[in-house]
Amino acid sequence: MKSLYIILSILSVISIGNAAKILCVFPAGAHSHYTIGYSLVKGLAAKGHQVTFASPFESKESIKNLKTIYLEDVQKQAEERFSKRSIFDIVNVPALAMIPLVGDMGLWTSEVTYSDKAIQTILNSNETYDAVITEAFATDALQGIAYHFNAPSILVTTIGPSIWTNYVTASPSMYSYMTNPFLAYTQKMTFCQRVINILTAFLQNSLNVIYFFPQQDKILHKYIPDAPNLYELIKNTSLYLFNSDPVLNVPLPLVPNTIEIGGIHIEPPKKLPEDLQKFLDDSKEGVIYFSMGGNLKSKELPQATRDAILRVFSKLKEKVLWKFEEDLPGKPKNVEIRKWLPQQDILAHPNVKLFITHGGLLSTVESLSRGVPVVGIPVFGDQALNMQNAVTRGYGISVPYKEFTEEKLSSALQEMLGNSSYSQIAKEMSTLMNDKQVKQIDKAAYWIEYVIRHKGAPHLRVAAHELTWYQYYSLDVILFLILIKIVLIKVFWIVSRKLCKRLCNKKQTKQKKN
Numbered sequence: 237m238k239s240l241y242i243i244l245s246i247l248s249v250i251s252i253g254n255a256a257k258i259l260c261v262f263p264a265g266a267h268s269h270y271t272i273g274y275s276l277v278k279g280l281a282a283k284g285h286q287v288t289f290a291s292p293f294e295s296k297e298s299i300k301n302l303k304t305i306y307l308e309d310v311q312k313q314a315e316e317r318f319s320k321r322s323i324f325d326i327v328n329v330p331a332l333a334m335i336p337l338v339g340d341m342g343l344w345t346s347e348v349t350y351s352d353k354a355i356q357t358i359l360n361s362n363e364t365y366d367a368v369i370t371e372a373f374a375t376d377a378l379q380g381i382a383y384h385f386n387a388p389s390i391l392v393t394t395i396g397p398s399i400w401t402n403y404v405t406a407s408p409s410m411y412s413y414m415t416n417p418f419l420a421y422t423q424k425m426t427f428c429q430r431v432i433n434i435l436t437a438f439l440q441n442s443l444n445v446i447y448f449f450p451q452q453d454k455i456l457h458k459y460i461p462d463a464p465n466l467y468e469l470i471k472n473t474s475l476y477l478f479n480s481d482p483v484l485n486v487p488l489p490l491v492p493n494t495i496e497i498g499g500i501h502i503e504p505p506k507k508l509p510e511d512l513q514k515f516l517d518d519s520k521e522g523v524i525y526f527s528m529g530g531n532l533k534s535k536e537l538p539q540a541t542r543d544a545i546l547r548v549f550s551k552l553k554e555k556v557l558w559k560f561e562e563d564l565p566g567k568p569k570n571v572e573i574r575k576w577l578p579q580q581d582i583l584a585h586p587n588v589k590l591f592i593t594h595g596g597l598l599s600t601v602e603s604l605s606r607g608v609p610v611v612g613i614p615v616f617g618d619q620a621l622n623m624q625n626a627v628t629r630g631y632g633i634s635v636p637y638k639e640f641t642e643e644k645l646s647s648a649l650q651e652m653l654g655n656s657s658y659s660q661i662a663k664e665m666s667t668l669m670n671d672k673q674v675k676q677i678d679k680a681a682y683w684i685e686y687v688i689r690h691k692g693a694p695h696l697r698v699a700a701h702e703l704t705w706y707q708y709y710s711l712d713v714i715l716f717l718i719l720i721k722i723v724l725i726k727v728f729w730i731v732s733r734k735l736c737k738r739l740c741n742k743k744q745t746k747q748k749k750n
């Protein structure tokens with residue numbers, strides 16, 4: 237008994253010895269982003285780490301080892317900034333305009349995060365941290381928090397790697413097959429698409445260098461005056477985690493300190509509330525689950541669109557379960573609405589045949605993990621890209637919000653419900669997705685612990701940051717080789733002309749002699 241006690245106390249000391257203090261800042265006001273951050277910190281806390289999680293969402297749960305901090309100022313300012321218009325208005329913003337829009341949003345996010353009282357309290361405290369995790373998307377100034385605590389900087393982005401993030405770790409950006417997420421092209425681009433893709437990249441890189449990086453640098457030095465140049469902090473990033481997966485997104489070349497953890501928020505199915513369980517069990521003819529996600533409120537849908545959707549639903553023999561935030565007068569008999577629904581658990585019910593979604597990454601991932609095919613109504617951001625993937629791989633049909641008509645939705649539903657190939661592919665995708673060496677949270681935790689153990693793990697970084705852009709693309713070498721080639725051709729030309737002349741002269745003198 238005594239020896240067991242000794243062993244247990246030694247074990248507990250060892251586990252305390254390995255436990256790290258981690259600060260995690262997730263400033264985005266979108267609930268899907270919060271979900272990813274919260275899944276990550278919950279997992280880290282469960283492994284014994286002391287985690288502080290700051291976000292503009294209030295947490296009701298109390299979890300061992302996890303301290304949540306509410307970024308009230310960020311939340312208030314976000315409400316002011318975004319309350320004026322519905323997200324459905326963004327639909328008409330062209331992809332090119334998304335570049336300054338997102339850049340501007342990033343500046344705003346960096347500023348409001350630093351100026352938040354809770355973040356200021358953390359920065360001015362005597363706290364120490366072994367690692368700082370920040371959510372990143374055009375918010376480079378926030379790398380200053382890790383610098384302030386002299387801790388390895390770990391970034392998380394809630395979409396997959398792309399031109400928006402590759403500059404940090406210097407993962408290769410091949411514009412021939414890697415597309416800008418907002419363009420929503422497939423990897424097999426036409427010539428014109430490749431032209432647009434590369435021009436977009438050029439515009440984005442130029443805007444960053446000319447405007448957005450200097451502005452981020454200003455914010456950085458306003459709040460962390462002793463920080464080095466922003467580029468130094470970007471270069472010093474230890475680890476980059478992405479909410480993506482080559483099965484769900486597209487396969488990409490990634491450098492060793494870039495890790496994909498898509499699906500980290502998927503949990504085993506839980507028991508459903510009784511009324512929902514009964515509704516789903518009783519719907520033998522099948523159920524279509526419909527939700528436009530957390531940011532897009534179905535009630536903000538224009539009346540005409542809403543009526544069109546209801547007309548389509550009323551003609552179906554299947555039941556429809558719709559996440560709708562208010563009363564829905566005139567809803568057909570086969571439509572059931574709820575303000576909130578446990579999406580992952582509903583999708584796990586065998587009677588659910590189809591998911592009508594806005595195509596957000598979390599919803600797409602949840603649907604696939606349960607093997608349910610999707611009809612997407614993408615509105616903005618990466619939603620069109622996710623739906624493009626679904627169409628390419630054959631587990632979904634896209635009816636973009638911009639082009640939405642009653643007929644298109646109706647024929648998409650008829651096609652999906654009448655053709656089993658979509659659901660079969662979704663099931664295959666689910667098998668692929670779940671075939672992992674370790675769980676995504678274990679993978680994330682391993683890499684976070686790894687960079688803490690190895691003092692930021694600079695040995696994982698590629699040398700690209702030490703090169704100028706023309707060295708990176710070997711343009712200087714190519715130019716040099718072209719010059720050599722020109723010189724060689726020239727020399728060869730001169731020599732052969734001289735030789736030729738001499739030979740000819742010899743011939744002539746010979747002829748004359750003869």
Ligand SMILES: *[C@@H]1O[C@H](CO)[C@@H](O)[C@H](O)[C@H]1NC(C)=O
Nearest residue numbers: 356357358359360361362363
């Ligand atoms: C931090 O430590 C210093 C010196 O030990 C002390 O004077 C100061 O009050 C501490 N600040 C906070 C916020 O605890």
Ligand SMILES: *[C@@H]1O[C@H](CO)[C@@H](O)[C@H](O)[C@H]1NC(C)=O
Nearest residue numbers: 386387388468469472691692
């Ligand atoms: C780079 O990160 C390490 C921690 O991984 C930190 O100690 C160091 O001060 C950082 N250097 C710069 C220039 O940011």
Ligand SMILES: *[C@@H]1O[C@H](CO)[C@@H](O)[C@H](O)[C@H]1NC(C)=O
Nearest residue numbers: 630631651654655656657658
């Ligand atoms: C079902 O859909 C797949 C993929 O779109 C298509 O190739 C196939 O021909 C369809 N089958 C029928 C019977 O329509």
